[in-house]
Amino acid sequence: MTRLALLRRARSMLILGLAVRNLFRNTRRTVITSGAVVFGVALQVLGWGLVDGLDDNFLRAVSTTTTGDILLRPPEYPTDGLSYPLEEAAAPPALTGFSGEAASRVLFSARVVHKADAARAVGVAYDPDQDYRVFPRERWRVQGVWPDAGQSQVALGDALGRLLGVGVGDEVVVQARTVDGAQNALSYTITALVHTDNGQLDNTAVWLRMDAADALLQLQGRRTHLSLHVGTLEDAAVVRDRLQAAGAFTGPDGKLWDAKTTREEAADMLAINDIRRRAILMLVGVIMAIAATGIANTVIMAAYERVREIGTLLALGMKRRDVSLLFLTEGAMLGLGAGSVGAAIGTAGVLYWQFNGIVLGEETMKATGNLPVSAIIYTHFNWGPVIGSLVFSALVAIFASVQPARFASRLNPADAVRAD
């Protein structure tokens, strides 16, 4: 190491050492000033973890129960998820060239009647040989057993069952229109109440095997949904594009089925979460602005209180830029220190809820209506907001220290050494 480099290192160490000592000169003031930064950074890390967790929650809820990794619908079928026009059902494409798992379903508007009670429902007709391969059911809670082949049996979403006041073994009538538009109604025995952790299904679903649905709807081989499991969500768009280009999504009638990845399906909900992120950023921005004012105030007070000390440092030969650097370092350390505490608190919260989850109460779940939201939200930790908020808090603190640092470095040492 050259002499110049040694001198620079020694100077940096001197400035760092002095800055650390100065920060603890008035511990109470430092702690109070740090409070806003700690709160702002903790809020950002925690808020971000929660919103990322909401993204995960929503994507998990839909991908494991309704969409798979890629969801295909007939060409004219609405994609708003609010209506289920059976007349748009069509024979599904053969998925030539696709080697993953696929499951076809028929979703239809239905009415479930039990004695004098009735409720609107969404029928979910599934092929049991395919369905569990795309929608693993290990985490679903099933009270009873799934319907058997060739039997007039259904399973109900557990919340729908509670709404109708029915249980396993009870009889219900399911009313629906056939593919051709005729009204039909058949009686079924309830074999299970199903909790999928997707509020939309649990509130509204009537689960029928495809053979039972055929009898009710006269499907004639038509389907409304085809879900593909391709591995990770990230692979989905690539696989979709490749298969689409290869013609795998073209039905026997020559029409191309519409294919969307889970992320595209969830775009509206994810966009809402982006709004939440922006709201958090704005809130954090306001808190950090308050923090910046506090830091500026603290560093300005430190500069005015230490005029004689600064004069002494200058008299002893400290360079003006080093005096400036000393104050900027103090500000940066204050910001980084407080930011680190905030990030640690936020991270601890995110990690705790990442493993334990936040259980949404029954009232909250009711408030989510028929949105596909899981009853447990697991926060999602990632380093981005932690590093981002640390850098942000350090920058805010440095910015707030610029003016005091300039004041300190411009003092006339002759006057400053005699200051009171």
Added chain:
Amino acid sequence: MSSAPAVDSQLLCQLEDVKKSYPMGDLLVQALKGVSVGITAGEFTAFAGPSGSGKSTILNLIGCLDRPSSGRVLLEGKDVATLGDAELGDLRARRIGFIFQSFNLIPVLTAYENVELALRLAGAPEKGQREVVQEALRSVGLADYMTRRPAQLSGGQQQRVAIARALVKKPALIIADEPTANLDSKNGAAILDLMKTMNAENRTTFLFSTHDAMVMERARRIIRLADGEIVSDDAAGPAAAGA
């Protein structure tokens, strides 16, 4: 009255017709009105005079803490007016030690660290620094107080730390601005005797500003100022006369 520069081949510092004025409100106050004086290496000199006479201003200029409005200040032959801020800082760090009336120790540092600070700012090599600092504190009688902070030291002890801080880098010149003003007479005398010993042992030049008779008694040269002018230059002060 302005005295002629001292005639000596070892002239450490020279002021040539130095004027210094300060703005004070709308007024321009003339702190020095054309002062010329020379300081030889190894001097133990006091600038004496009442408040406002310009003695602190002279020390500020010699100590490179300030620049003259006109005239020249030469330190070891260099005109300080031609030096930039950084060069002046280097000069102060390496060649000049300061002792202040209010001690001016850094309160968050221990006695040891205060002394070490001067060495570090002077860019002294880290190797051997500890021994040099310890020796400096030992020489001022504070071997047992190295880990104490200024608030844990008496005024006399603080001034001793300040002396050790000024001496540790072995400067050519030590400037002491009213070094005894905040000390009782016993401590003041002890501090002065200590400085005089350092002056005798190390040939370090000491310049004081003072109106303390005790300081003037020990000075070998007394330069009296009034209203920004040198009114007398007693090159052989009482101490010299007695020596």
